[in-house]
Amino acid sequence: MFEQVITTTKIIKTDWLTAHNLDNLIFYCGGTEANACIIMDNNPLPPRDRMLKELRKIRMLEVLNKVFPDPKIDDIMSMVNELKGKAINAVIGIGGGSSMDSAKAVAIVLSNGGDLDDYLGAEASRKIEKRDVKLILIPTTAGTGSEVTKVGVYTSRNGRKYTLGNPLLQADAAVLVTEYVLGLPPAITAATAFDALSHALETLWNRNATPLTNRMAVESAIHILKWMEPAYDSSLKGTPEGRAEMLEGACMAGTAFSITGTAAVHALSFILSEEWHVPHGVACAFTLEDIFRLNLSDAKTRQGLAKIAKALFDNEDEDKLIAALLDRIITLKKKFGLPFTFKDLKIELKENRIGELFDKSLDDPKMKNNIVPVDSKIVFDLIKSKI
Numbered sequence: 528m529f530e531q532v533i534t535t536t537k538i539i540k541t542d543w544l545t546a547h548n549l550d551n552l553i554f555y556c557g558g559t560e561a562n563a564c565i566i567m568d569n570n571p572l573p574p575r576d577r578m579l580k581e582l583r584k585i586r587m588l589e590v591l592n593k594v595f596p597d598p599k600i601d602d603i604m605s606m607v608n609e610l611k612g613k614a615i616n617a618v619i620g621i622g623g624g625s626s627m628d629s630a631k632a633v634a635i636v637l638s639n640g641g642d643l644d645d646y647l648g649a650e651a652s653r654k655i656e657k658r659d660v661k662l663i664l665i666p667t668t669a670g671t672g673s674e675v676t677k678v679g680v681y682t683s684r685n686g687r688k689y690t691l692g693n694p695l696l697q698a699d700a701a702v703l704v705t706e707y708v709l710g711l712p713p714a715i716t717a718a719t720a721f722d723a724l725s726h727a728l729e730t731l732w733n734r735n736a737t738p739l740t741n742r743m744a745v746e747s748a749i750h751i752l753k754w755m756e757p758a759y760d761s762s763l764k765g766t767p768e769g770r771a772e773m774l775e776g777a778c779m780a781g782t783a784f785s786i787t788g789t790a791a792v793h794a795l796s797f798i799l800s801e802e803w804h805v806p807h808g809v810a811c812a813f814t815l816e817d818i819f820r821l822n823l824s825d826a827k828t829r830q831g832l833a834k835i836a837k838a839l840f841d842n843e844d845e846d847k848l849i850a851a852l853l854d855r856i857i858t859l860k861k862k863f864g865l866p867f868t869f870k871d872l873k874i875e876l877k878e879n880r881i882g883e884l885f886d887k888s889l890d891d892p893k894m895k896n897n898i899v900p901v902d903s904k905i906v907f908d909l910i911k912s913k914i
Contacts, residue, residue, distance in 0.1 A: 537700045542771075544578055546581035566626060567621045591606045597804070598680075635658060664700075665702045667708060669758070671722060674781065688801050701778065715808075717865055721865060723776055724815070725811040729784060729792055732828045732897065751776040790894070798887060802884060832849050836852035
């Protein structure tokens with residue numbers, strides 16, 4: 528993972544994580560005075576749970592598990608309030624994107640005070656000015672890349688999802704533990720794989736793209752597209768193939784999009800999650816092929832997509848390479864059972880509500896990152912085609 532030199536987060540790869548390992552890491556990050564808190568969800572994960580049981584024999588530890596999908600302000604603030612007065616100076620997030628984003632928020636609010644809602648949106652009344660606690664993130668899915676990003680995604684009290692971005696949300700260390708993703712079920716394997724793929728592609732078709740991020744986007748997309756099918760197949764068979772590789776691929780893509788931000792796919796996905804609670808990776812997969820086609824009018828994007836395809840297919844013609852790449856994405860999406868239409872999502876959407884619901888995405892900074900400008904008509908036609 529040569530691309531880790533680009534991020535300030537120290538990335539550690541390991542097949543398993545012992546209590547002694549994590550105790551050492553807490554000490555190395557926080558010193559002799561380190562007072563740690565674990566933030567995680569309440570879903571059982573045997574290797575994590577065994578490790579934490581042993582860790583509690585070694586050191587005092589706060590463990591909070593009020594993490595749910597699309598983390599809400601009240602849940603995060605409840606955890607912050609539980610920790611007040613306990614001199615916590617090391618926060619460890621173990622889980623998927625929601626757990627890691629929650630850990631970031633807890634660390635930020637402990638350091639800066641106030642309510643997390645104060646930091647969200649264009650009219651935020653507070654700014655992140657410092658982080659007084661060390662932050663260690665350990666992913667248990669292979670998709671979000673949150674362990675190496677400077678952003679978190681939170682659901683405000685008004686129901687809107689907001690992306691909070693600041694360099695102080697960047698973790699001090701990320702630990703990629705293969706054992707933690709070996710038991711991922713097929714549905715989560717599929718959804719998180721498409722989340723990771725969308726991160727790579729949205730880095731490519733992005734107004735903030737640079738030669739550096741383009742190279743990272745191409746490399747991570749190639750890696751993910753090579754390994755997402757073996758990982759999905761292994762989830763069906765209960766074998767380990769592709770698991771470590773997808774964990775690495777998601778981290779690669781996270782490193783890339785942390786520089787550029789995401790784009791139209793993610794902007795639209797937020798509406799699906801806000802209105803109908805569609806899981807994040809599923810919501811990203813929903814419009815991925817549509818936004819792929821939209822961005823083909825940009826010459827540099829075409830070149831990048833052709834580079835990805837050339838690593839996967841034996842062809843020299845740019846048009847044929849791009850067509851093969853799109854067909855590959857669509858084929859995998861079908862195989863993984865991911866949705867193409869609102870009917871697939873079991874959602875009934877009336878045409879006259881499209882503007883009311885989806886025009887909100889046009890104000891999202893992520894939509895403004897898209898290399899091809901997106902307007903209300905484009906959004907309307909895209910969503911209408913999926914009813």
